[in-house]
Amino acid sequence: MILPALTEAESPFWRPIKYSLFPPLGLATLAAYLSSDDEIDLQDQHVEILRLDDNPDLVIIQVYITNAYRAYRIADHYRKQGVYTLLGGLHVTSLPDEAMQHADTIFTGPGEDTFPAFLKDFKRKAPQKIYKSAMRSIETIPPIRRDLIKRNMYLVPNSIVVSRGCPHHCTFCYKDAFFEGGKTFYTQAVDGALAEIERLPGKHLYFLDDHLLGNIRFSEALFEGMKGMNRVFQGAATVDSILRGPLIEKAAEAGLRSLFVGFETFSPQNLKQSNKKQNMEKDYIKAVNRLHSLGIMINGSFVFGLDEDDKDVFKRTVEWGVKNGITTSTYHILTPYPGTALFKSMQMQGRIKTLNWDLYDTRNVVYQTFNLSPSELEEGYRWAYKEFYSWNNIFKSSASHDSMKHRLKHLFYAGGWKKFEPVWNFLIKTGNLNNMLPVLESILSKVRYETNSIIGHQKISSIGKLKVLSGNIHPNR
């Protein structure tokens, strides 16, 4: 089982730490369907040098858009030797005809139903050329083969996914393309998710779900079950789900300490272009304040290059993030991935400028822009990163929090993430990355507020606890 490195691995922007965070969970999930007698070698090129001189019965390669060419070369290499080769993943689902030229069998969509079906066919020597996922359920998936993961190579070995997909339909997102032909959002059984959490050692968890608060009943039960487990965790959710409450309070009680939030843009027109309904007419600052009042740090995601964006968008976005105490920002240049609604509409308008998938890495402009030239967009993108992560702005942004502990957490988290590259590289080279986990856990420890703070029209009394709320906690109703 191989995860080839993304093309960024060879670019000047390559940050080894960024690609040493999470183990290849998708492949380890599929490995669970193999027999316990099968000898499995799970290789992740982001953290190790691939060994391709073997001759296995089966090679399984996960394909993203910016590792596609590399994945195809590896597949061709094995097929030349007569090894049966499978390709699956986001890019294969978007462009099955392209992938088919390099594989004996391809998979489109998630593999929980199709991979076991393939294995049966393979054993009776009658595999099909293509398996399309239609039945979608992860209620009874077998435990992930975490024994195949080289834990010491990753900063966050305890990554976990308890749902698939997302209830929303943003035009630039892969989600709809990947889940076409079946359910686009579904969860594990709560008991199964809790059992998976129990199996993970240590304290820290990183939920890689697209939207951890997407199914209210499921998430409520999950957080209820996690209370008392003494975990700290990170995850992702949408602006509307944060404002809706009280789920976010329950998440904080269960141990949520940092959240990835897709703000993407401040322009209503851009939100419309992106079909980002969950952000429309929502008060971003209220969402930010609510998270901060719960001691939750924020990783804000922002997209540059939507049609309304002008030359000021970079400055506006960085200043907003610094002023509002966003801990880390992830900036992207708009990228129309094949298979998405955005790609289709740009293609119809003749705006796609290249089909070189290596450039579809959210750092390059691959489409015809409107108000900004491609070089303005690329320069602005790079400027935004540099500016947001200047020490000056890290200090300024940290200082915006009420409590000293939150200020320090912000400072260490943002500074540690962006300013100590040689230290990270040393830890990666010496195989000691996992030893940093206790540091991360302590940075993610609970913030206890000693003052009363006002969020919008709500008063939050938070002496020692995060939960005691009075007044209407549904500001959008």
Ligand code: SF4
């Ligand atoms: S909310 Fe996020 S995961 Fe869901 S469709 Fe939009 S971009 Fe994709």
